[in-house]
Amino acid sequence: xxxxxxxNRNRIEKLASAAFALLVWQVSAMLIGESxxxxxxxxxxxxxxxxxxxxxxxxxxxxSFLRIVIGFLTGLIVGSLMAAVAGKFHLAEIMFQPFIITxxxxxxxxxxxxxxxxLSMGTLSSFISFLMVLxxxxxxxxxxxxxxxxxxxxxxxxxxxxxxxxxxxxxxxQLKPYLISACSVAMGLAWKSGIAAEVIGVSNGSxxxxxYEAKIYYTTADLFAWTxxxxxxxxxxxxxxxxxxxxxxxxxxRL
Amino acid sequence: xxxxxxxxxxxxxxxxxxxxxxxxxxxxxxxxxxxxxGCGKTxxxxxxxxxxxxxxxxxxxxxxxxxxxFQEDRLCEGFNAISNVRLVCENKVKNQxxxxxxxxxxxxxxxxxxxxxxxxxxxRRVAVVRAVLAKSDIIFMDEPFKGLDEKxxxxxxxxxxxxxxxxxxxxxxxxIDEANTLGGKIIYMNHFKSVS
Numbered sequence: 001x002x003x004x005x006x007x008n009r010n011r012i013e014k015l016a017s018a019a020f021a022l023l024v025w026q027v028s029a030m031l032i033g034e035s036x037x038x039x040x041x042x043x044x045x046x047x048x049x050x051x052x053x054x055x056x057x058x059x060x061x062x063x064s065f066l067r068i069v070i071g072f073l074t075g076l077i078v079g080s081l082m083a084a085v086a087g088k089f090h091l092a093e094i095m096f097q098p099f100i101i102t103x104x105x106x107x108x109x110x111x112x113x114x115x116x117x118x119l120s121m122g123t124l125s126s127f128i129s130f131l132m133v134l135x136x137x138x139x140x141x142x143x144x145x146x147x148x149x150x151x152x153x154x155x156x157x158x159x160x161x162x163x164x165x166x167x168x169x170x171x172x173x174q175l176k177p178y179l180i181s182a183c184s185v186a187m188g189l190a191w192k193s194g195i196a197a198e199v200i201g202v203s204n205g206s207x208x209x210x211x212y213e214a215k216i217y218y219t220t221a222d223l224f225a226w227t228x229x230x231x232x233x234x235x236x237x238x239x240x241x242x243x244x245x246x247x248x249x250x251x252x253x254r255l
Numbered sequence: 256x257x258x259x260x261x262x263x264x265x266x267x268x269x270x271x272x273x274x275x276x277x278x279x280x281x282x283x284x285x286x287x288x289x290x291x292x293g294c295g296k297t298x299x300x301x302x303x304x305x306x307x308x309x310x311x312x313x314x315x316x317x318x319x320x321x322x323x324x325f326q327e328d329r330l331c332e333g334f335n336a337i338s339n340v341r342l343v344c345e346n347k348v349k350n351q352x353x354x355x356x357x358x359x360x361x362x363x364x365x366x367x368x369x370x371x372x373x374x375x376x377x378x379r380r381v382a383v384v385r386a387v388l389a390k391s392d393i394i395f396m397d398e399p400f401k402g403l404d405e406k407x408x409x410x411x412x413x414x415x416x417x418x419x420x421x422x423x424x425x426x427x428x429x430x431i432d433e434a435n436t437l438g439g440k441i442i443y444m445n446h447f448k449s450v451s
Contacts, residue, residue: 121260151325151327151329154329155323158306159303159323159342159385169331173334255339255341
């Protein structure tokens with residue numbers, strides 16, 4: 001009873017804050033009175049509905065979604081494998097360090113421009129998303145591996161537990177908070193960097209191209225509408241992926 | 256083959272825990288290691304298990320297939336009792352066998368709960384079953400009946416006796432009654448010395 005009251009209050013507070021933000025936006029747009037600078041929320045909603053009916057709306061979403069998700073998943077797999085190797089061999093950790101530091105510190109725009117020379121337009125956003133995801137996953141998973149309960153590992157050693165069972169019963173459960181937090185941060189970054197790559201590279205048929213066109217033709221409503229779509233896709237994918245991770249762990253604990 | 260410990264020495268920095276320690280642990284029998292706190296009982300079995308290095312002396316005859324009940328339970332918290340035991344068992348050990356062992360020491364109503372939800376005594380018993388069911392020639396038990404009430408302790412002790420026949424069992428305990436009830440050789444450690 002108490003919990004549901006708190007939950008309802010939280011929902012009301014969230015709705016109230018969203019309504020307030022929309023009101024501020026609407027009033028600001030009306031006061032400025034120039035749709036080129038800022039459009040009203042109503043105009044954005046109208047534009048969103050008209051976008052749904054355009055022939056290239058869903059293909060554009062599919063194009064960007066597929067590539068960014070591939071980049072994210074590749075970063076997740078490669079980052080995890082690298083962390084596993086670095087966790088096992090200190091020398092590997094030392095060898096990986098310059099690459100990880102470079103990827104972390106070089107501005108994403110520099111990578112995008114460099115990759116425009118190296119890669120085809122079709123793989124650009126995947127590769128950039130991959131690059132941005134890699135160090136986050138690597139660092140978090142490595143930290144998780146290092147924090148794994150030494151006493152449990154010692155137990156596994158005495159009982160001669162094989163690697164597969166060690167991963168399943170010891171490492172994966174202990175990595176859960178690190179994995180969830182890394183994925184949560186990395187997914188947002190994958191979307192931001194992937195779309196940025198598409199804008200700079202003007203990838204044909206992508207969401208980035210739509211944003212680029214909005215900039216060229218000064219269609220601010222398009223910019224807002226597509227941005228809204230990116231945010232929805234990013235949050236939706238994050239929620240779905242984290243749900244799947246939690247489902248995986250629930251299944252693991254029932255083994 | 257008996258385990259023969261000769262001139263065993265272990266130091267942690269300036270502190271000497273074992274010095275010139277000698278003992279024989281008979282094969283396929285129960286041996287109790289007793290002594291006051293801090294006399295090096297746990298250090299001794301950790302050396303025998305190969306978890307810590309000795310500083311001097313020789314040890315011969317320790318079988319390579321070892322199993323143990325650690326001083327702490329060392330269970331995988333999110334998993335249930337069956338999974339925790341399954342982790343260390345060979346594939347030929349069936350889940351039904353594990354369940355039957357867990358039932359024998361009174362865990363029948365808590366088999367499917369994650370061990371983090373079990374009481375200290377229940378967790379201890381899961382650790383005992385795990386040690387018993389793992390393939391081994393020697394079982395080390397560091398205070399295996401700690402935290403158990405008298406009735407449960409009796410049941411668990413009987414379970415250990417019934418299921419460790421033909422294996423070398425080394426039990427660290429403070430309780431002479433445990434040693435007398437279970438029967439076996441007693442090695443009394445009194446700061447570096449052993450009295451059998």
